[in-house]
Amino acid sequence: MTLPSLFVPHGGGPCFFMDPAGGPPDAMWRPMQAYLAGLIASLPERPRAILLVSGHWEEDDITMHFGNGQPLMYDYSGFPAHTYHLQWPAPGAPDVARRAGELLAASGFPVREESVRGWDHGVFIPMMVAVPGADIPLAQMSLRKDLDPAAHIAIGRALAPLRDEGVLIIGSGMSFHNLRARGPQVTPVADQWDAALTAAVTDPDPAARTERVIRWEELPHARFAHPEAEHLLPLMVALGAGGDDPGVCDYRDHVLGWTVSGYRFG
Template identity: 50%
Template sequence: MTAPNQPDRLPTYFVSHGGGPWPWIKDLMPGDMGKLEKSLQDIPRELGVTPRAILAVSGHWEESEFTVQTNPHPPMLYDYGGFPDFTYRIQYPAPGAPDVAARVGQLLDEAGIPTRYDAQRGYDHGVFAPFFVMYPDADVPILQLSLRSGYDPAAHLAAGRALAPLRDEGVLIVGSGFSYHNLRNFGPRAAHDSKAFGDWLTEAVVEVSPQERTQRLLRWDTAPSARAAHPAEDHLVPLMVAVGAAEDEAGVRIYHEPDFMGSVDSSSYRFGALPGRAGARA
């Protein structure tokens, strides 16, 4: 269980990270990326403190067991296709955080959660795209934690619970995914399903009690348009880790766009109070 909020405790976040290398090709993307960009830029400003490190859980890394990135200088992983040649030479040279990786492994081990380590893994675009917007100087260390195959909500909530002490140690926990992720239905047809699921998701993580929030997330696939919004829930499960690490604390929607890229209802959320504002919702 997470202890009552402390003034210097960091909240957790779930961010909708956009598509591919979008910060470098905003003029080529359908629709205006400005609202998403501003929402990400606002996170460091609202925190008011620079994290010691960021633990990122990206929808683009999945392993059979939770796996921790230990590389002190992670390379780039261009896990997208069909974009201009220069986007395969983008560099975001944020340092890794092997010391925090060891602490992550310790906490998961103490919780009885099997854990592996990967010294080669680079930053995928679920990390380097949003964090380039948030911290363009690449001066905050970042490490990734993989998803676990099968996408069991309970397992990812449990991982978040185990990692909650990091919030008192200056580590910002960020789930990076998308509130709607159906690439085969990305266009005008997405409007209904993304809104139906998005309305449910915001109610589930913001409007109900933290206890009820957990129960609803465990049953997320019964929500309206759930499987139309997430045929595979790789971009939703990072939310579970962020919620688990702040399970007894309120959530707030920090970004909402009903027509992202012209048609998709898209949201991001924060869980827990901002540093120095214990008990506050915003």
């Protein structure tokens, strides 16, 4: 059975786990938490492994992590002390990392390997919600530092066979990510950006969809929504892995005044 590929929001820092007693997050984050919590149940079958690309890891060439992501990388600052002791001890998936590397190499992409980097919060924060039992192996893949949209879509296309091999491909980022712009005054602009992005991502024509997303900087308020593009590029990988399968927006909400969406292909 073919699994979909996903682009999911990973929230802000450890936003779902701010209560040291383990209580629910701030009400603003609860719809996103519920969306993430329902991801695995929404799939046609439980994946045997996850391949995840996070907006928090960039390398000159695509790099595959062959370890188990431990110790975790608490790459956020200014949060309560207990959030620097969160744990998500899922096993690594070196077989998936190896297979992904082979697929990418066969498509002409240089691939590097490493095994000591911890999983960043773009991995473990959403996965603590989506897979709380930490019982699905995971391999992390980097972005390329050039953040080339067309290249990352092609990278996703190369990885598409994994969807038929029980591997769930997840791009983890944020569809709006401007840390200098927050509050209700941002929302009208964020809504316009989100509507344009969603129209591009859900274009029923696969070729037109690809072209529109490659040219994302031409969409309204694009560089306001993403002064830097690293949180958007995981979407390109998910879209590429989706191939000709239609894109749908399966999550949309407002946090911090931002309009934030999640997308599914297949």
